[in-house]
Amino acid sequence: MISKKLQFLMPICIAFMVNAQDVFKVLAAKGGSTVKSANSSEWKKTLIGMKIQQTDAIKLNANDYLGLIHIASGKTLELKTAGSYNVKDLATKVSATGSTYSQKYAEYVMNAMSNNSGGTNNSVGGVVYRDVYDVMIDLPDAKASTVVSTSKVFDVRWHKHPKITTYLVVVQNMFDEVVFTTETKDTTVKVDLTKGDLGDENRVKFKVVAKNAEERLWPGDKDVSFHIDETKGLEKRKTEFLSEVKEETALNYLIKAKFYESESMFMEAIDAYDKAIKLEPKVEEFKALKHEYLLKTGAIRKEESKK
Amino acid sequence: MLRDVLRNSCFCTIFIFFMMWIFSLIPLPQIEILDPIGQTLQDFDITDITYHDIKGHNHQQKDFSLNEEQGDTNIVIVNIGEQPRGVVGMMVNIVNEASPKIIGIDAIFRGRRPDTLGDMLLSEAIKNSGKVILASKFIYNNGNEVGLQTSHELFSDVAYKNSFVNLVTDGTDDVAKYKTSRQFYPKKEFNGNQMHFFALDLVEKIAPEKAQKFLSRENEQEYINYVGNIGSLGDTTKHTIPKFTSIDFQDVLQRNFDPSLFKDKIVLMGFLGRVIGEEDIEDIFYSPLNDKYVGKSNPDMFGVVIHANVINMLMTENYINQVPTYLKVILAVMICYLAVFILYVVFLAFPLLYGTLSKIVQFVLWIAVLFVIIGVFYNYKLKYDADLAVVTVLLAGDMVEIYHELVLPTVMKLYRLIFVKSRRFVKND
Numbered sequence: 001m002i003s004k005k006l007q008f009l010m011p012i013c014i015a016f017m018v019n020a021q022d023v024f025k026v027l028a029a030k031g032g033s034t035v036k037s038a039n040s041s042e043w044k045k046t047l048i049g050m051k052i053q054q055t056d057a058i059k060l061n062a063n064d065y066l067g068l069i070h071i072a073s074g075k076t077l078e079l080k081t082a083g084s085y086n087v088k089d090l091a092t093k094v095s096a097t098g099s100t101y102s103q104k105y106a107e108y109v110m111n112a113m114s115n116n117s118g119g120t121n122n123s124v125g126g127v128v129y130r131d132v133y134d135v136m137i138d139l140p141d142a143k144a145s146t147v148v149s150t151s152k153v154f155d156v157r158w159h160k161h162p163k164i165t166t167y168l169v170v171v172q173n174m175f176d177e178v179v180f181t182t183e184t185k186d187t188t189v190k191v192d193l194t195k196g197d198l199g200d201e202n203r204v205k206f207k208v209v210a211k212n213a214e215e216r217l218w219p220g221d222k223d224v225s226f227h228i229d230e231t232k233g234l235e236k237r238k239t240e241f242l243s244e245v246k247e248e249t250a251l252n253y254l255i256k257a258k259f260y261e262s263e264s265m266f267m268e269a270i271d272a273y274d275k276a277i278k279l280e281p282k283v284e285e286f287k288a289l290k291h292e293y294l295l296k297t298g299a300i301r302k303e304e305s306k307k
Numbered sequence: 308m309l310r311d312v313l314r315n316s317c318f319c320t321i322f323i324f325f326m327m328w329i330f331s332l333i334p335l336p337q338i339e340i341l342d343p344i345g346q347t348l349q350d351f352d353i354t355d356i357t358y359h360d361i362k363g364h365n366h367q368q369k370d371f372s373l374n375e376e377q378g379d380t381n382i383v384i385v386n387i388g389e390q391p392r393g394v395v396g397m398m399v400n401i402v403n404e405a406s407p408k409i410i411g412i413d414a415i416f417r418g419r420r421p422d423t424l425g426d427m428l429l430s431e432a433i434k435n436s437g438k439v440i441l442a443s444k445f446i447y448n449n450g451n452e453v454g455l456q457t458s459h460e461l462f463s464d465v466a467y468k469n470s471f472v473n474l475v476t477d478g479t480d481d482v483a484k485y486k487t488s489r490q491f492y493p494k495k496e497f498n499g500n501q502m503h504f505f506a507l508d509l510v511e512k513i514a515p516e517k518a519q520k521f522l523s524r525e526n527e528q529e530y531i532n533y534v535g536n537i538g539s540l541g542d543t544t545k546h547t548i549p550k551f552t553s554i555d556f557q558d559v560l561q562r563n564f565d566p567s568l569f570k571d572k573i574v575l576m577g578f579l580g581r582v583i584g585e586e587d588i589e590d591i592f593y594s595p596l597n598d599k600y601v602g603k604s605n606p607d608m609f610g611v612v613i614h615a616n617v618i619n620m621l622m623t624e625n626y627i628n629q630v631p632t633y634l635k636v637i638l639a640v641m642i643c644y645l646a647v648f649i650l651y652v653v654f655l656a657f658p659l660l661y662g663t664l665s666k667i668v669q670f671v672l673w674i675a676v677l678f679v680i681i682g683v684f685y686n687y688k689l690k691y692d693a694d695l696a697v698v699t700v701l702l703a704g705d706m707v708e709i710y711h712e713l714v715l716p717t718v719m720k721l722y723r724l725i726f727v728k729s730r731r732f733v734k735n736d
Contacts (some may be wrong), residue, residue, distance in 0.1 A: 025380055026565070027552045028538030030584065047382070049568030063494045067538035067549040074377035076549050078538060081371075089372070105678055108360040112676055295389070299514055 015056060022051040023091045024068040031064030036073065058085040060153060070094045137208055139224050140266050140297035147226040148264040150235045152193040158208050160187050166211040171204050179204065183211055227264075234263060250279040254286065269293065312655070316648040319710040321700055324641060352489065353505065353677065353693070354684045355595040358533050362685070363548045363596060376534060378550040379619045383407075383572045384537060384611055386555045386579035392416060398559050398576065399432035399439065405569035408513045410439045411505060413577030413611040416458040426461060428657030434465035440508055441466040445495065455497050467512065470505040471495060472610065474592070475528055487593045488510075488613060490528045491576050493521065506617035509573060514582050514622065515615060521621055530627035530690060532620040533596055536608055548596060551615050553581045573618055577611025627684075630691040638691070643699035646672050650707045665704040 026048050034043035038055035046066060052058065058079065060066060066079040077093055081083065099107075137158040140147060156169070169189050171180040174204075182189055193204070205223055241259050245252045252277035260269035273290035280286060294300045362376050385402065387395050395412075402410060407470025412433075418424055433439045443457040455471070457463050475490040494503050503511065503518075511518035521529075558564055578590045594608040620626060630638070646669070651667055654661050676696060683689045 025552075027378065027380070027549055028554075028583075045563075047563055047565045047568075048552060048558060048566035051565070051567075065538065069378040069380055073375075075373060075375050076535070077371045077373040078376040078549060079371045085371075093371075094373060098375065101682055104360070105681065108356065 011110070021054060022071055023054045023087055024052040025071055026050045026052065027069050028067035029065065031061060033058065033060045033064045033066050033079075035059075052087055052194065054088050054091060056087045058087060058090075059083075060085070115306050137206060138270055138294075139297060140299045147224060147266045148234065149226060149228055149267065150238070152228055154191060155188055156191050156206060157188045157270075161210075164210040168211040170207040170209070173204055175291055176205075234265075237263070238265075248279075250276045250283070250286065253279065254289070257289075257293075266297060266299075312648065312651050313714065314650050315711070316644060318715075319651065319707055320640065320644045320645045320699075322469075322710050322714060323647070323699055323706045324640070326706065327698070327702070352487070352595065353680055354690060355487070355597075356677075357681050357684050358595040359597070362534070374535070374548050374550075376548065376550065379534065379615070380552060381572055381622065382551050382615045382618055383569055383574050384551055384553045384579065384615055385559055385574060385576045386553065386583050387412075387414065387576050388556045388578070388581050390556050391422060391425050392420060392429040393422060394556070394560070395576070396425070396429035396432035398556060399429070399436060401559055401562065402569050402574050402576070403436040403438075404433070405566070407438075407569045407572050407574040409509050410436060410574045410576065411442075411509045411614065412439060413442050413505065413575060413614060415442050415456055415461045418455065418459055419461065430461045430465055433462055438512065439466050440468045440470055440505065440512070442472045442505055443469045443502075445471055445497075446488060455502075468508050470508040471497075471502050472505045472614070474613065476608075487595055487597070488531070488608075489595060490530050491617060492527065493524075493529055504617070506614040507621065509575075509614075510618055510621040513573065517621055517624065520624065521626065524626070530629070531613065531617055532625050532627050532688060533594060533616045534619050535616075536594075536596060537583070539584075550619075551612065553579060553583055553614055555579075557582075559565060575607065575611050575615055575618075577614075579609050579611065607623065625688055628687045628688050630689060635692060637700055639693070639695040642676060642693075642696040643703065646700045646703040647707055650703050651711075654707055654711060661708065665707070669700060669704045672703075673697065676700060 026046055028157070029046050029048055033046045034234075035046050035050070035052055036043045036057045036059070036098045037053065038057075043059060046052075046058070049152070051071075052068070058066065060079055060082050062082045064079075064082065067076065068079070070091065073094065075097075077094060084119070129284045137156065139156060158167075165185070166183055166185050168190075169180075169182050169184065169191070170178055171191060173179050180191055180193060182191075191206075206224055238259075242256070245255055253272045257269050257272035258275065260266075260272055270290070273286065273293065277283075277290065291300075363374070385398065387398065390398070395414075399410065399412075416429065432638045433441075441458050441463060443455055443463075445452050446456050457469050458466070463469050471492075473492070473495075475486045475492065491504050491506075493507055494501050496502075507518055507521065510521075535548035537553040538549035552568070554564055554568070584718055590610045591606040592608055592610060592613060593606045594613065649672070650665055650668055653664050657664055659716045676693060678690050680693050683691055
């Protein structure tokens with residue numbers, strides 16, 4: 001038989017258990033938000049998937065973010081403002097909040113009529129979305145980097161495609177007008193931009209496709225931003241620098257690569273990396289540096305791609 | 308009087324449909340100036356309002372933002388970022404240790420990489436798991452399907468399955484990919500074999516009865532019942548509806564997650580940006596949850612999150628059904644008749660103010676039709692393309708006036724001329 005003391009204590013225990021039940025679960029977290037339980041003074045870092053109890057407290061610092069799901073109702077909430085939050089209060093507010101379809105619809109109509117949709121206006125004039133290419137062109141992405149050159153004539157390289165015999169290189173300005181085109185069986189071509197009509201544009205699209213229609217499955221294309229330095233300043237700096245790094249060693253080529261990187265001279269930088277790697281093919285760090293540079297400039301995309 | 312109005316409303320409705328048919332026969336010249344409008348509206352679907360403004364309705368409180376729709380904690384999305392294959396293999400091992408129900412990797416590992424060890428690590432991880440489904444993709448050339456791209460056999464041979472990930476808008480041509488992704492193919496034939504959609508194969512592994520129930524609908528294309536996205540991570544420029552758990556690669560590698568995170572869950576591994584929260588243009592699509600449902604905008608949902616939405620739809624059996632064509636026509640006629648009746652009453656009662664009042668009535672009717680379309684979609688998952696009904700409501704205002712002022716008197720005159728006078732002529736004879 002349960003003693004009277006236990007009978008008295010049991011409702012309290014049950015109440016405590018109910019109050020200590022899991023109320024929220026963490027869906028997403030950014031920053032250093034922390035959680036503290038009622039029976040502890042220690043603030044613990046919030047982990048994704050963690051369950052938060054009714055008696056807990058949450059603390060957010062500036063720029064922290066916490067996405068939570070209310071376990072009982074499935075409603076989700078986002079905490080974005082720095083401060084301390086009492087989980088019980090949050091749970092009460094979540095439970096109290098509710099609106100019918102009609103209320104939501106009415107609000108939508110009112111917002112639409114008053115031209116305040118409640119959404120954000122983040123329209124952008126045209127999103128560049130590129131198919132991932134199978135012909136990988138060694139050129140940087142316009143979003144990430146600008147190619148600086150002292151000349152409008154330069155070499156463009158790409159990786160050999162196993163299914164293409166003859167390549168057709170097409171360079172277009174931003175109005176899709178062809179400014180340069182050539183054919184080659186090689187994987188490099190000298191592009192001469194003086195021969196086309198670029199006008200004032202300094203941004204072009206490079207395309208490398210299979211010349212034969214039967215082979216034309218996955219064209220490579222690159223949107224490239226370039227700057228031709230015609231002030232002779234860059235040429236002067238380059239000459240001065242090269243006069244100090246004359247020896248043909250791998251390390252010197254690496255130094256040259258870094259110089260070209262700092263001047264955004266992409267083609268020259270890649271050429272210097274390739275020469276360093278050729279001289280010391282067993283040094284993995286050189287390859288890693290080149291890879292890092294290609295990633296940084298957007299010349300190569302993420303490792304795994306679906307397209 | 309009421310009988311006359313009811314009868315004339317009926318005839319006016321017929322007149323409106325007759326005029327719509329006449330208009331459809333007239334070959335209108337291509338007016339280039341209207342092209343931008345046409346192109347903008349081409350991808351617009353009125354039910355997108357349901358996602359963005361009804362389901363996406365957030366209560367903004369002082370310190371938090373609340374969305375009332377159901378989240379799904381049975382799906383966990385892992386960002387693989389731009390990590391090399393060896394690291395992805397390590398992540399697969401870590402996730403697998405936590406006993407998930409199934410792992411879907413929304414990526415294609417094409418060819419071998421110079422990092423042989425990384426390739427081996429990933430291959431071993433996939434093999435040891437025994438429950439990894441890999442993505443594959445149909446390739447198109449000028450809109451024609453020319454092949455299927457899969458992972459290298461080092462990975463595809465040891466995976467549980469390879470499933471296609473193409474959405475209806477995905478990869479067919481350069482224009483299609485800019486459209487909103489609303490539908491997917493449950494299955495497709497390839498080389499004599501039937502392949503299933505990636506998300507469907509994931510569900511089939513863990514809940515085959517639900518997958519079979521879905522396939523028994525026998526639809527060539529199915530609408531996705533979107534529930535939400537991943538969290539905005541504090542980006543106040545985005546109106547997001549966080550409904551799925553998401554975790555970045557570094558948190559997986561450092562085991563910064565609750566031990567229960569992956570247990571018995573459907574784990575999707577895919578690209579969510581170089582890190583979660585960073586803008587990217589790879590593998591990201593336009594969804595109906597986009598901040599802008601008309602006009603130019605950025606794509607808003609990564610492909611792997613679209614799969615999460617499909618999985619949620621299949622597991623909760625909240626499919627979207629469509630109103631059949633014959634029913635659409637019947638409903639359009641009924642709505643048109645109702646609109647015409649109301650407008651006719653207004654026309655007869657307030658002839659001088661009809662110009663203004665008809666516009667107000669039409670607006671109210673349009674809002675009411677929208678209410679019904681969105682409400683039916685939201686509450687009953689029934690998609691009613693009410694374009695025809697909406698057009699009749701828009702035309703009804705002027706057509707009632709034309710009918711009453713021009714058509715009806717003309718018809719009455721002709722009737723008297725042909726039938727009444729000819730009868731008198733016959734009588735006199």
